[in-house]
Amino acid sequence: MDQIATAGLDNLGYILAALGACAWIPQVPTLWNKYISKPKISITAKSIELGFDLNGPLLNMNLALLSQNKSGTIGTIKAIITHEDKQETTFEWSTIASGVENKSTDNNGGTITNRSSVEALMLHLPLDFTQVISLWFFSNLKKARFDNIIFPFEYKIDRMCRDNQLDNEALEKYLKNNTEWTNVKDLIPEMFTWKAGKYKLTLLIEALDGKISYTPQTFKFKINTNSAEILKDNIETTLHNMNETLICKINPTYQKQNKAYYWQNFMLEKC
Template identity: 25%
Template sequence: MDIWYKILAILGACAWLPPIIQLFIKYFTKVKITIIPYRIIEIGYNINGPIINLALALSAENSECLITNIEIQLHGPNQERHNLKWEWFEEKLYEIEYAASELGLTPIKKQQNAIAIKILKEGLVEKKVGFHETAYKINHDQAYNAINQQFELLSKNNQDVFQLKATQEYDKLKNLLENSLIWKEGTYDGIIKVTTLDKSRFFTENIKFRLSANQIRSLQANILSCVRVLENAYFPSEELYQPKWNWITTNILDN
């Protein structure tokens, strides 16, 4: 009888082996993320600073993963370096086909603030991601908060708000808008860096693109629009100013 008890005990212990093995496999198997950028990159500059919009396909192998950050590290034509971090992403939900032939298929899209993206095991997601320059965002937030405090102080004391134009806070924000265009003629080398919830690991993909002198001139026209947006925010005119931002697109070059 004792032998049967021993056999049953061994069989019972063996029954736990498959889930234990699967647990070890899941723990020690590391996810691999593949980054595929779209062949066209969109470059801009407005009151949000230097901007890159780029569609990405992201796939996960071996395990599911949660992406918590995507950024682009840029090396410019004059050896300058810039970092742009994701601010939002957009996905196409579905398409509507209208009876009128000239309309064709109309995509319905959803845009949201960039917080996290979950990719299932062996899954693939496609997102259009908006990247804003990190240094500009920090400086802009500080300058914006300072000028708002000064504006509120003038209003509270029943002083002429037009005095705001003579303050250091106004000059600081205006100068930031006028001097933060990082884009220059030449070739840019970039690294797309994807970070998961496990911050000890990240995944990269290299990109390269070139900007022409004409494209830079087109973006420089946005600087005046930035200043007018600032003026209209604190000294609105009878006619609401609606800026028309210039955007440029260029191809991703072969590395």
């Protein structure tokens, strides 16, 4: 009898243990998503807006981002643009812009677009919520060129203005014989990269903690000759506006006659 009772108790123990294990089965997917799985990020884009100014080549994009499995935090987004001749330019997000735009037209018929924006430091994506944002990208040319050529020139001009060493006539004479100003004027067209032809755009995403699942998205678009020429006009606009800024530095009451920059929009096709 004792052996039968012991066997019965053992069987009961096995049954209870099995029932306990079964109770955990519904929790397995939840625990997996919470502690083991990575956020699965997907991204969608329909168009790209290209421009150029003192920062070099620029691009703006409206993106729709979705995080599945769990919420995720993006640390950086990069855009690699490759021309059909293999010329490649890497862009990194700079600002997250508001979806609200205020557009106006200047005296020359150019479009002036104003958007409120914040510096792109990180972006949190809630679980299963599609987040639509407008991103501005600067090229990787900006920092090195700006730090080595443009910033030293601007710093010297600012210092001379503080010391009252410049007036309109002195500035004109200084710029005429100044190697640094010549370097700036030579640099700006060198930084211009847009030209007619076919392009490939690849979007790369890095998580703030390095833990995401993401397959790089690739798109294609084409710049026609007319659009390339319109974008190229921004070289002259950049030089003109910089000269206006220099005049304003030595004469704060001067009313700057800035020209508007031209942007061109292109539809994206997924590769």
